[in-house]
Amino acid sequence: MTLSPKIAEVTDRIIARSAERRAAYLDRMRRAAEDGPARAHLACGNQAHAYAAMAEDQGRLADGRAPNLGIVTAYNDMLSAHQPFETFPALIKEAARARGATAQVAGGVPAMCDGVTQGQPGMELSLFSRDVIALAAGVALSHNCFDAALYLGVCDKIVPGLIIAAATFSHIPAVFVPAGPMTSGLPNDEKAKVRQQFATGEIGRDKLMEAEMASYHGPGTCTFYGTANSNQMLMEFMGLHLPGASFVNPGTPMRDALTRAATERATEITALGNDYRPAGEVLNEKAFVNGMVGLMATGGSTNLVLHLPAMARAAGIELLPADFADISAVTPLMARVYPNGLADVNHFHAAGGLGYMIGELLDAGLMHEDAVTVAGDGLSRYRQEPKLQDGKVVWTEGAGKSLNEKILRPASDPFQATGGLAELTGNLGQGIMKVSAVAPERHVIEAPAAIFHDQRDVKKAFQANELNRDVVVVVRFQGPKANGMPELHSLTPVLAVLQDRGHKVALVTDGRMSGASGKVPSAIHVAPEALDGGLIGKLQDGDILRVDAVKGTLDVLTDGVADRAPATPDLSANSHGIGRELFEVFRQTAGVAPNGAGVVV
Template sequence: MTNSPTNATIARVTDRIRQRSEGPRGEYLGRLRAAVAAGPVRAHLACGNQAHAYAAMGAQKALLAEGRVPNIGIVTAYNDMLSAHQPYETFPQRIRAALAGVGATAQVAGGVPAMCDGVTQGQTGMEMSLFSRDVIALAAGVALSHNCFDAALYLGVCDKIVPGLIMAAATFGHIPAVFVPAGPMTSGLPNDEKAKVRQQFAAGEVGRDALMAAEMASYHGPGTCTFYGTANSNQMLMEIMGLHLPGASFVNPNTPLRDALTEQAARRSAEITALGNDFRPAGEILDERAFVNGIVGLMATGGSTNLVLHLPAMARAAGVILDLADFDEISAVVPLMAKVYPNGLADVNHFHAAGGMQFLIRDLLKAGLLNPDAKTVAGDGLAAYTREPKLIDGHLSWQEGPEDSLNDKILRPAATPFQPQGGLRQLDGNIGRGVIKISAVAPEYHVIEAPVRVFHDQEEVKAAFKAGEFTSDVVVVVRFQGPQANGMPELHSLTPTLSVLLGRGLRVALVTDGRMSGASGKVPAAIHVSPEAATGGAIAKLVDGDIVRLDAEAGTLTCLTPGFEDRAPVVADLSHNAYGIGRELFAAFRRNVGPATTGAAVVV
């Protein structure tokens, strides 16, 4: 395969990030190299320390005490309430058996929490969702702080879990990290049919029984939800950033190929420790090239807007500084190559069958839109990721992936894409700075200019809708939804309501300092607006009737009403956000969280 020279914008943005990050990245690498130079970690533990660590390991105690073979730490997000994480129940046993076959050992270092945004969507628990990312990083840090491990296997899939685990993997960047996916559930009720029933329910056309039947037919078994939301965007990201084995992202759970990939991930983690000849510490993989490749993948697939929050936080943990301008400039040169719901009718299983990650990476390399020399767990460079895994006569091997899309309604080459640019735009103006995802938004809605209705709660929006108050074009402003106000919950439950208004012929947009999700859909939504209302941001100056212009083409978000900028911002009573369903425990997070523009992070 012949790659084109690296695209000038990709090269320039990568170099700009490298220069911007020179100070923090240099300090980070200095700490990493000092930790590596100290040698295998277990050598520094006293006998009493080690005896505690190995007491339950039975016949493997002697191997562990000798310290001559790799000991792999498993950090797992297993629980059986999340369909995506339920398959992880049996992974530790499988990993231990695979490593025993190569003379290595493994221990479950610890578990991390994993909450489901599908369960908490529109509920109070969603106010802890974003903060769970930082809790996951902290919990993984506690697990690995025992300092007994030569590499780590990270078992996590969904929205905040992978970003939190990456933050931990970067913090423990002196040891290798391999991420082990569980795969998507098999296809159920098509996502567009589910969305139609949701809209019918929002409009009062069907009852809760019909809604429940549709939801259960869609979310029906083990694995990730099949739409292209944050969870599946995470899996794309881990593969294109070189932290999965090639082709591992979208193989269904509980299949022979998935089991073989899990076993090989375990063996590969042992091969790349400092005890062998192919040492690949996580901190060296997580450099500016990897993060740019991740952003490219996000744009090429129309991935989740949540990653615009997570990637800067993940990168900072490795000393790499990302800015919204990086996303915007990369989006301008990376074409949209995939149409997966909500950007199209297909689900991730269809995407995988059409050529999936192997076709995508191959074609992006051909087009010069990736950093081809990025270091990965599979080797130096992304060439290995153009090959797909096959299980032939019980043996796992990799063969060249497809050079052509197997379904051009789902996946197209960069030369003939669905859209010439990626699906994300930076927005800036006198209301603040934010982002919009337009890959699923019809061109006629890329510019919306209308009077605003201001709300401080998404339930207020739904109540106004039910009362028939939306009868003309409107920009719905939902503020005091930022990280300091209430933890920055997703407002995805507004999508059916706003979609109904769009279907009635109204020109509608959402402006918020909160989040949407990977399934934000067809309604133009300016999200992550910063500074947020709770810190006195300009979004807190808007009043009903102000004229706001959201222009995704020009990248602007502007209040056109004279005198807007001279107003004092509204101060809201946020005391009700401080208690109930665990919110009391997160007061320190709300006080200390950073702005959305730098990842809304607490721990980095």
């Protein structure tokens, strides 16, 4: 199928816009690659320190002729998604030895859970943890001992941070190794109903806790389609996973076999062999376009609109909000996974999953088939699905049709003709809205504003019955420079209650919502943020706001707002406690949301 003219146009303008930055990046990558295997240039004393604890692998490491794989792991056992990684290094080392190679844990990176910190002060460190992860992975790889790297990470900021590191160490091949989703528990729509009942006082905390524990009940990624599972989709669409690896449950023979296969593939794509695939070549403009298409086709997380530009910049590529909007306009929404439906990712995978979706999008001319991938042979390899034969992974043709069209539909007959995200621009600045889960009749909201500087005050106003009307709730001074741009997902239940009462309700914020943002229309990532001179900082209660996802506009309709003095709230409480003191330099140097709100790129 011929490539869509719009996809080709967006790709070409990204290439042209990025030409100077990308050329310098590739030049650095090639010069690093020309130095050859890094270990050969280490002094004997350097090498002795690196190999001292490696027992049976010492001789092979000192010889320097076999690949040495660096493992960068986000393991901890507080995050259900990362707990399975505890056993991965031993499995990887065993698989590497079987191939005559070696593997070492190069280092660990932190991995925080937005589900734990949601609505808590710790959430103000969440976005910046992406940059910390990139820095920590950089420290791990700085020992310069590795011919390829295996990255063990799943959740919200972890995968983007690891990608930034992989792009920075561009001459080292990178294979991302997922852990998979937990098995299905309490359906997500039932959990959401319980949360709303708790918000209105219909049930007590004991019933809320019972529902939450029945939903988040075992090892693996949370099963709704939020940022963590959007990350896994992205790694497959961008060719950094092995085909079909994303949504296999942990603790299964297939999961272990895929981890072994990822290790084997990593040994094959180093500069020591004949199929060298450095990370910098995989992370090219076509890969990022394919990733954006996947985000729109699946109705993925709004957080990726922050992360993808930051990831791309690390690879010398410049993405703009208009790129997302134009790709969304031609990409069909093919999936309904909670909060955009009742199914979870296990149901999506069983219905045909990413292999079916990639095949459909390729046939529709909406993706670059000739993208470089770690699996080789272009993106068509990712139509295939893994099967176990005698304990080994073999790839066979994937589902030729959807097995449940209530969850996964063909590109020719999608749930809606356009993707799951909309760009909003107007006199309030620019922002985005996740529209895939918002009913069409709520895509345009015009109502008086209610202004807040803290999400806790929104909840207090709700409990005091002060928001029982048509309202656009504005929560400002939530941007990266103000307080680290926390997610405001804990507002979803109360806003949903107001909406269910028949009111016109929207949220406008310079902060973030969860990657699982649901049915309440939310204009988020508004830039410039209030602390950076944005007009959102001059709004007052009662100003009439219009949020229009149909026309893609975000405006205050009240006259004279620009002439007002900006609000000057006391933000001192955001600068200390729960580690926030340590991140002052991040708040001072954070970039703007359209560029990814990054610190290190």
